Amino acid sequence: MSDLKTVEPFGEGFISALCPELILFAGLILLIVIPNLGSGKFRIPGTQTRVPWLLGGNRFKLTSDPRLPSWIAVLTIGTSFVMTILSFQDGVERTAIVSEGGTQILMINAFSRVFELIFFGALTLASFACMNRLDVKGIGAKLSTEELYNNRRQGDFYILMITCALGMSIVALAQDLFVLFIGLELASFSTYVLVAFFKESKSGTEAGMKYFIVGSVASGVGLYGLSMLYLWAGSLQLDVLATTFAQSGNEALPMIGIGFVLVGFGFKVSAAPFHFAAPDAYSGASSPVAGVLATASKAMGIVGLLRILLIVAAPESSEDGTVWLVCLGLLSIITMTWGNLAALGSTNPKRMLAYSSVAHAGYMLAAITAIGAWNWDETLSGDPGEAAVVVLAALIFHLMVLVAFKLGAFLVLSVLESEGGGSKLSSLGGLAKREPFLAVAMFIFMISLAGVPPLAGFVSKLLVIMGIVKVALGDMSEALSTGSELGLSDVHWVWWLALAMVINSAISVYYYLRIVVVMFFEEAEEGRSGPLPNGWQVRFAILVCLIATLFMGVASEKILQICETAAQSFNYNWA
């Protein structure tokens, strides 16, 4: 708390603090302006004088190249990504952007930076891979109207990608629930449109529409919860809410408000039973977009949940704050079981991955529950926050590595999709013979999702489970130290979450490996043979994911350190 630096909007240090976001903003403007540059002239009203103002008219050949927007987007988000990494180099300075009244609006610290990394990384890779997905036809007069139309849409797609990134990073930075909501909606609206972007396809439109309607309802409930909190505390500032909650958190109003907020974010992380639109959205959207939904968008929902549940309603600040924990624990078990069961019978690989993403949401909720359940009584469990930091670091690590293998899996499906397949399990048949690289990459992503050592997925799952067990043990430390016999009834209830995770992981291996079986042991469908459609960008993105999956599994040490710093900076009451 001591070394907090406050910056006023556009004041000193503002640019360096918000560098990634400002880059995104600049990129956004560039994306809107550049494709529209042309020999357009502006007629001064009332006269015949035409002044060239470079907008509209005949577009310049260079700037209207349909490939340009994608490169601008990739470079923009990529630069933000690199800037975020650079900011880690000499330690992230805790910086708060304050309003004129002195209230904190945005907070830059290791925690938000790490999440920015997750968002920007996923979006960069997805945008890069999308270069092969949108039909770029080159430029010239020979284009048909339809093709021309497709080319014009290039800009729109990547504008949405950037706004999505911007919205997400605002969520990560927000210190005020209202700002957080604005960021959430900015990102959400972008994703709604991205899902429905291929409006010519029936499923895309339908999925986008459903996602929008259901998402709006969930947001509405969440906003209602926020308004209840405002009604109760008179402020939406996180620190104000936390203080108030500590004093009178056991009232019905804030409890129910938090319950409603849980619904809003539950939809974002696709927790059961709010996940129903997710499988439809994932399978209707193009695969890279689905990948973004499953990784970046989910991480955003998690940030929201963490803010609400752990800062506002953390039990350290309130004796009775633990009420929501049981609720969340139940939710997590339902979510992971539901997701895995549904994925078992799914024959559409995209839906299967969507359900697997639901299951992963369950694991993350379990982790959040465990953090909340940490016994904050110093005399009982030693260093307060130690185990909580471990679990939170594990959770952040999990979200990080998820970008590598979940997005990677979606990108592999994306290549199949450009051939017209990808929505049926059988279209993966014979992939090992058709394109060994993709098959091997998919194999690694699958076993990483299933949690096989030494891949990233194993490390993250292991850390989460171990963290949960640690929390459970920490709470039992008194009983353990006296050496009395422990029965199952003495075990802290959080421990059962770890057990549920282990059982669910075992179930999940079945459907992950089924994909592998189809790829390696089944023949290709009729009419599908030979290599898949070209495109080095998507393959390069897959390669990056593959290397990241392997690297983060083997050399998790360094990244875990970053995650731990991030976890420590999340709540300044922790060590």
Next chain:
Amino acid sequence: MAGSSGSGVILDSGMVQYAPLIILLPMLAFPVILFLGKVFNKNPFWKNTLKEGGLIALPVMAASLIISLLLIKDHLGSFAGIKDSLNILWVNTSVWDGGVLEPVTLGFGIYVDHVTVMLLFVASFLCLLINIFSVGYMNTDPINDNKNHRFYAEFVLFCSAMLGMVLADSFLWLFIFWEIMGLCSYLLIGFYYEKPSAAYAAKKAFLTTRIGDVFLMIGLVMMWDLFGSLDYDVVFNSDNIAEVAAQSSGTLQWALGMMFIGAVGKSAQFPLHVWLPDAMEGPTPVSALIHAATMVNAGLYLVARMFPFFGDASMSGELVDLAFIIALIGGITAVMAAAIAFVQNDLKKVLAYSTMSQLAYIFTGLGCAMYLANTLDWQNDDGAHYIVIVAFGAALFHLFNHAMAKGMLFMASGSVIHEVHHAHHHLHHHDDNGDDHHEDDFDAQSMDNMGGLASKMPLTATAMLVGSASIMGLPFIGGFWSKEGIIANAWRVAQDDPRFLIPAMCVLIGAGMTGFYMSRMWLKTFAGKPSNEVAAHVGPTNTWIKIPLFTLIFVTLSAIIFAGMGFTHWAPDSEYSFMSERGLAEGIVYEMKHAFANSDSFFFVITYVAIAIGAILGPGLAMSLYGGNLAEGEQTKPWMKPVIRLNAWVYARFNFNNSSIAESSLTRALEQRLYIDYYYDMAMLKIVAAFSKKSAEADTLVIDGTIKSIERGSQSLSTLVRSLTTGSARDYILMISVGTLAIFFFLWGVA
């Protein structure tokens, strides 16, 4: 709960730190050859210049040999009694064991003592020679085209495992490499897996040795139970042995007995011998390498490794029964295999049975040495010490001689088969393209299709002659020096313990039988007139094949030098260091005197009886029945002329009609391998097959049934869960409302 983990290398000075390379180099060559072979298959450079991997394997094996030789030199040069070792730790952790954290280390180590050194030389030397031979043998046969990378890859993997087994520092690692060898043996016997007989033979070899391996594993588990470790350092420690001996010497005998059954399987001894003759389906280099010179010695090595248990003072007299069983199995196999070899017409099968019989000699020798070590107070009494060491050394020396001679014999037989095959091909198919030459039923391995080859293939014939003489134990040549020792020691032990009269008689009779069947083989193949047109057109062999033959002729003939260097003294024991007792010339004189003019009248008689039976009676009988003069105008090398001339004289003078014996029921039984295979098959069909059918049923019903029902259950749950995803946004919103209300009521109820 796992504790801390770490890794470290404990290094000893000297060559031993490079010893892992001996194993590692071939191990790494395995994937390289396999991969390159897959990628560059049919590529002319790969095929002609690199010989499909043969010339990648060659330098690797050469490097292994060189490091081995340096290691051996280092070891022999050092002071007596020093054991080199190297330990590489991988995991150093602890196991929670009811309240105490017990340290557990996992690592690999190198253990070098006298026995290791001897077998290390045999293995690495023969691996290299057979590799050279393979280049001449495998790459010139069109049937192997584009498949040889598979051969060389499996070959180097085998060599790696063999060397690893020899160098390993614990019974556990020995077992691991042992199993890798078993795998390679399976793969290489089944190299022509498209041939049903080869596939069958591979399966048979694998399953038969598996029986032994299961017992070996049981033995190792028992040993772990006794000692708490399988490291040589722990189990050979005299204090540990004494502790075990005080409590459960009987259990130790059982453990060693179980391990001995493993050795019986690997070394093809009765009753687990049935796989070895069939294993000749593999390419000849494989027969030479695995089934004559190296892998079958693994069993002997394992038994030799047990020596410290027999020799320890605390176990004195406790392991006599096991020593007797070892010697007995050896004796039975020696006679049985030799008898079956009488009637074999397949060149390689004769050699296979001969291998079995000679390994049996070594087992007998080891059994006798173990008996002596177990009964005599050899660690304190110098006279007894000498007796034990020489008995053990004779067995090891026979292992050495046999490996060299049999490797050479197999390579020579391969050369014969190769050339007969080519001659046949040349004669009958010289006008077509030659891919269909395996369709007729001409058997290039049958000795009935040979005869008189001494003039056509002089080097091969010489190698065969020297090898046969070494196996027979003709005075002054190769195996003579060791075989006499084994026979003499068997009779020495028989004086102490009358039970040993059986193996002692067996090895004595076996010597005569060996003389007969080895002579028969040589005469049928090389002497006499060509038995058909094909044999008359055989040509000389190529250089790749000649190099190893030439080398081994030299090695076999110089066995007296090894004997003179005191092989039988330093090989088994650390008390004697290399060449420490006497100089070379003096040693040779000593050995000569010891063999031919023994001061003990009993051994004097035994020696000459053995010589009379093995070197005169057996070969004489064979000469009267087979062979004869070469065809008109054919000339052979001067050193083979006397043999042929003697043969012709005996053949003319003493020939008799043996058809009454040849048609007797005993001969038929021998031709059917004493019906042992037949009864095994019956037993398999009646008992094992019925049992496995039952257990397969149980598997389907219970295990599969359970898994299937779990699967069905979760699938139907999955269908149920997914049916809630109706696809209608209205229903989704309904579910959200339900969830919201549930949370609302939950919190309301609690708050």
